[in-house]
Amino acid sequence: MAIISRGFRGKRDVDPRIPPGQYLERGFPVLSAGPTPRADLSTWTFSITAGGAPRASWTWSELTHLPHDDIVKDIHCVTKWSKLDSAWRGISLDTLLDGVEVAPEEQYAMAHCDGGYTTNVPLADLRGGKAWIAYQYDGAPLPPEHGGPARLLIPHLYFWKSAKWVRSLDLMTEDTWGFWERLGYHAYGDPWKEQRYWGD
Amino acid sequence: MDTLDTPSDNQLYALPWMVGTLVARTAETPTAMTLEIDVPGWRGALAGQHVDVRLTAEDGYSTQRSYSLASAGTMGLPGVPPDPAAHGSRIALTVQVVDGGEVSPYLTEDLQVGDQIELRGPVGHWFVWQPADPHPVQLIGGGSGLVPLMSMLRTRRLAGSRAPFRLVVSVRTPADAIYADELEALGGDVEITRVWTRRAPESWTGPVGRIDAALLEAACFPPDERAHVFVCGPTPFVEAVADTLVDLGHDPERIRTERFGPTGP
Structure with a gap:
């Protein structure tokens, strides 16, 4: 039984699209563990690897000339804010993974990013129109502090899974934990189940 | 980047909601209030960590926010045993009022000494300083x-x-x-x-x-x-x-x- 906060009413920006424990945010807060890295698009690549061995790689020009999706999604940060109807442009992970040989036992992926950030995601969550490499936000190039030039976008999981400054996805046969997952945050991160921290 | 070991059973590290009692309010500035809260069962925190605070209205509506700990308790201090009877169970938050905010005006204006509040933590093992670390x-x-x-x-x-x-x-x-x-x-x-x-x-x-x-x-x-x-x-x-x-x-x-x-x- 929750403790009642006497006299508390709240603002009640309630919307069925906002998961439990989240509040509506109209701005776009920035959460990052370190300085914003600097990218050189002339040498930038995005790669898919398996156990560190290369499977496929795209230059910036190659990636951004693939067929893109314009996506409008709600996003949910584990620090409690949710932002509705955020507009992105990106390449579906289906498009990128379709051209790559994936062994049946490779059921997991680790995103690796400039600055050293990592996060783990089951491969099933990257397929089926659920995840993108996003490079535009709100009709403009993705700003560096929001993960530009390109970030993962996995809106159905807490937003730390949508890794900023992503450079590669490593296919794995076991679910190894990434940066925040090793530092107390949930291995999967479903906002509708409030999977924020270890043990949730 | 150095990290904690992967725990074999992360239920050991689960963060249940705890009930704290406000024991002191100190105005730091016209818009910032330090809240000292006794939290029976608090296990301490590392310097730099934060807690989640949950407010619940009479009809069940609730909302959460994160606040940095202004004083962490005694986790990580050499020679300080985790003694729940000691001052290690008292934490401090300093809350800055956000104009038009939902939670900070309640915490800084409405919450009174003796009132109870729900919180869980400590959260965040990255933005932390370890007292045994001798580096500048x-x-x-x-x-x-x-x-x-x-x-x-x-x-x-x-x-x-x-x-x-x-x-x-x-x-x-x-x-x-x-x-x-x-x-x-x-x-x-x-x-x-x-x-x-x-x-x-x-x-x-x-x-x-x-x-x-x-x-x-x-x-x-x-x-x-x-x-x-x-x-x-x-x-x-x-x-x-x-x-x-x-x-x-x-x-x-x-x-x-x-x-x-x-x-x-």
Whole structure:
């Protein structure tokens, strides 16, 4: 039984699209563990690897000339804010993974990013129109502090899974934990189940 | 990046909601209030960690926010056993009122001594300082970004650490300066550089304005001392400071940041 906060009413920006424990945010807060890295698009690549061995790689020009999706999604940060109807442009992970040989036992992926950030995601969550490499936000190039030039976008999981400054996805046969997952945050991160921290 | 070991059973580390009781309210500035809360069963925290606070209305509506701990309790301090009867179960939060906010006005104006509040934590194992670490520490805070840095300064004193600390703290005006007297008292032991962005005290002879590269270069440990750097504040402040530190030659891997609020207007 929750403790009642006497006299508390709240603002009640309630919307069925906002998961439990989240509040509506109209701005776009920035959460990052370190300085914003600097990218050189002339040498930038995005790669898919398996156990560190290369499977496929795209230059910036190659990636951004693939067929893109314009996506409008709600996003949910584990620090409690949710932002509705955020507009992105990106390449579906289906498009990128379709051209790559994936062994049946490779059921997991680790995103690796400039600055050293990592996060783990089951491969099933990257397929089926659920995840993108996003490079535009709100009709403009993705700003560096929001993960530009390109970030993962996995809106159905807490937003730390949508890794900023992503450079590669490593296919794995076991679910190894990434940066925040090793530092107390949930291995999967479903906002509708409030999977924020270890043990949730 | 160094991290904790992967626990085999993470239920051991689950963070249940706990019930705390407000034992003291102290106004730090006209818009910032320190809340001291007794939390029976609190297991301590590392300096720099935060807690989640949950408010629930009579009809069941509830909402949560995260607040940095201003004093962490005794986790990680050598020679301090986890004794629930000791002061280790008392935590402090300093809450800055957000105009039009949902939770901060309640915490700073409505919550009274003796009232109960739900919280869980500690959360966040990245923006933390370990008191056994002897390396130099550079703290840089903007506005209420000073709160988790204060937890590090207090933990350092409680632990008897001799790790060299320097602090750069930027606020708009003297009326916005939290912990002013306590920082003043630290002055002999911790090198503190004040930055006033709008208006300085009358006795101030230095410049008024935002932090720039020259100030950071003069005030901070030089890059070759390989200090741990903790930067906390509003997003534009942290972006500018962290970017400038990298320009000045600091290793990005030694700079840990905590940002709050959206990108600039």
